[in-house]
Amino acid sequence: MxxxxxxxxxxxxxxxxxxxxxxxxxxxxxxxxTSIKEITTKSGIEMIFVPEGEFIMGDGSADAPLHKVKISSFYMDKYEVTQKMYKTLDLPNPSHFKGENRPAEMVAWINAAIYCNERSIEEGLTPCYDEKTWECNFEANGYRLPTEAEWEYAAKAGTSGKLFFAPDPKNLKNYAVFSKNSQGKTETAGSKKPNPWGFFDIYGNVAEWCNDFYDKDYYKNSPSKDPRGPKNGNERVIRGGSWNDSEEIVNSTARSKDPSLSDACILRDTIGFRCVRKGD
Amino acid sequence: MKKFFVFLLFPMIMLCLGAEKELDLSNIKYKIVYESYSNNNWDIYIINADGSNKKNITNTPNIHEMYPKVSPNGKKIAFVVDTGEERNRGRDLYLMNIDGSNRRLIAQHGRQPCWSPDGKYIAFTKSESTRRFSLESWSTKGLFFYNMQTGKITEHPETTLEHLYNLCWSPDGQYIIATVLGGMGFKHTNIAIEVKGSSYFELNVTGCRPEFSPRGKYIGWGPSDRQFNIAKIDLSKRPPVADKDKIPFLYVTEGYEVYHLDWSPDGKYIAFSFGPDGEQNVGGMAPGWNICVAEVATGRWKMITFDGNHNKEPDWVP
Structure with missing residues (x-):
């Protein structure tokens, strides 16, 4: 013993x-x-892996009531899609403010989806968008536009509230190109500080297309896991605000919409996008 | 059937309200050509201005023909042909006789043809991307001229021109006006380009698709997709179009669109496309769209086709 x-x-x-x-x-x-990590795609584009997680979506306003949402893992572009990225795929660049490293703008939603498909093809991935119906195949491994929930999850980057930085609104100028510090146009992508997960220009520079159709009441009945927006609509969600927007729009939670799905007459030099693809 | 009814509902209401009352188009001596889609195929049709005697002049079930532009003497049609599908679709510029005979390719990747007033040249643009097809009207590169006598193609001296669409040659032969989107530093506007020089300047007209009246004294254009305006134009002045001269000409309610305005050879009428929200680009799907004719003096208008077969891009035959 x-x-x-x-x-x-x-x-x-x-x-x-x-x-x-x-x-x-x-x-x-x-x-x-294995949580937040950066990768470089086959075509040389920097993306950030966002692990699955849960967050409080919305800000308590009328069209964005607070609700808990679970998100599956995904990759998202570190920067807004630039004109150089657009031209690499030999796609027509409609941007008003020309410059290889500026974000692409004047992009109709459909043309953003076409970009996603072309980038998928370029990298040997399966395109997500059916180019006849523009329905998104979320199971495909190619590129697509983020859902509104994915966009907000990435923008909040583990924080809560409207802004991902210390809540002094004066700090916004350090993180965003918006109406008070822009020169009346876009700036080079990544010219300001990134958010805590490394996304540049998630606020401002260009507002970003999401995959979802817009419905102001969608949050009230949306699924708690991977919400993907209403099935139908005439307008798509845009997020993050632009060089021409004020603090009310340039944040993590403000919801906007735009009808320029394909109509050249109403394209905006304030709207661009970034891509996502599903996690491994 | 239900959709078809909805497409017809608005014009029928307009008829009931008298918007088209008493408009008699039977005395117009000119015909109109236009693009139309049925049985999964685009063809070019010719029709009397009052809607009678419609005839398919291309009649090719497996080839898409669109965007007909009739020569000043009324004997030839420049048009585009699409082959292939989706991203592998291709668009080329062709020429044929007014009856559809003797068609021939004149420019690979050519788009947006427009005749010089003397009929000696066809101005056109080319597709911007060689990687994949784009339906976007603005997806063009350069400005080119096809010489009808020699068959040779030359490029405009200003080789940075891009994203031009809806070319329209001024009746005096000196300028081509066009819409530009995201090109040469412009966001989206309408410009005049010197045919033989390298300068270009804005018309002071927002919207798209400006078209000269036959004598070149006026233009008509779409300030939005639901309206046409008309204004005096003088390309020797800056700006060529004064704000005070802009006159609203025609307006349709939300949910409907008007596009592709074209003046009749005598300047008395305007043909245009009309229908519920749809795709106005050449070869774009626009179910329920029809060809209409408006009287310039009164603004009264009426539909001259009723099949709703994506009928667009009317062009008068002189």
Missing amino acids: IIISPEDYMKKIISLMCIIFILSSLSCKKKTE
Whole structure:
């Protein structure tokens, strides 16, 4: 029979706790590394992997009541799609404010979807959009526009509330190209600080198309996991605000919409987009 | 059937309200050509201005013909032909006789043809992307001229021209007016381009698709997709169109669109496309759209086709 003294017993307990602590730390560290991470796609575009998670969507306003949403993992472009990225695919660049590293704008929703499909084809992935119906196949491994929920999850980046930075609105100028600091046009993509997950220009520069049709009451009945917007509509959601928008729009939660799905007569030099694709 | 009824509802209401009352088009001596889609195929039709005697002049079940532009002498039609499907679709510029005979390719990737007033040249643009097809009217690169005598193609001296659509040659032969979107530093506007020089300038007209009246004293255009305006134009002045001269000509209610205005050779009428919200681009789907004719002096108008077969891009035959 082995008799353990109280001192030895305590030493073993402490050693065991240390081992558990170290293992726990390692485990946490590993989890962090597989959480937010940057990748570069086959065509050389930087994206950020966003792990599955849960967040409070909305801001409590009439068209954005607070509600809990679960999101599956996805990759999202680190920057708004630039004119250089557009031209790499030999697609017509409709932008008003020309510049390779400026975001593409004047992009109709349909042309943003076409870009997604072409980028998918370029990388040997399955295009998400049916170009006759413009329905999105969320199971395809190609590129698509973010759902409104994915966009807000990425914009909030683990924070809550309207702004991802310390709540002094004066800080907005450090993170966004918007009406008070733009020169009446877009700026080079990534000219301001990124959000906590590394997304640049998630606020401002160009407002970003989402895949969802817009419905002001959608949040009231939307599914709690991976909401994908109403089935039909005449307008699509845009998020994040632009170089021409004020603080009321340039944030994580303000919902906007636009009807320029394909009509060249109403294209806006304030609207661009970034792409996502589903997580591994 | 229900949709068809809805498409007809608005014009029928307009008829009842008297918007088209007493408009008699039977004395117009000119015909109209236009693009139309049925049985999964685009063809070019010719029709009397009062809607009688409609005839398919291309009649090719497997080839898409669109955007007919009739020569000043009324004997030839420049038009575009689409082959292939979806992203592999291709668009080329062709020429044929007014009866559809003797068709021939004149420019690969050619789009948006427009005749010089003397009929010696056809101005056109080319598709911008060689990677995939785009239905967008603005998706063009350059401005080119096809010489009807030699068959040779030359490019405009200003080679940075891009994203032009709806070319219209001024009756004096000096300028081509067009809409530009996201090109040469413009967002979306209408410009005049010197035919033999390299300068271009804005017309002071927002919207799209400006068209000269036969004598070149007026233009008509769409400030939105539900309205046409008319204004005096003088390309020797800056701006060529004064704000005070812009006159609303025709307006339709929300849910409907008007596009593709074209003046009759005598300047008394305007033909246009009309229908519920649809795709106005060449070869775009626009179910329920029909060809209409309006009287310039009174603004009264009436539909001259009723099949709703995506009827668009009317062009008068001189």
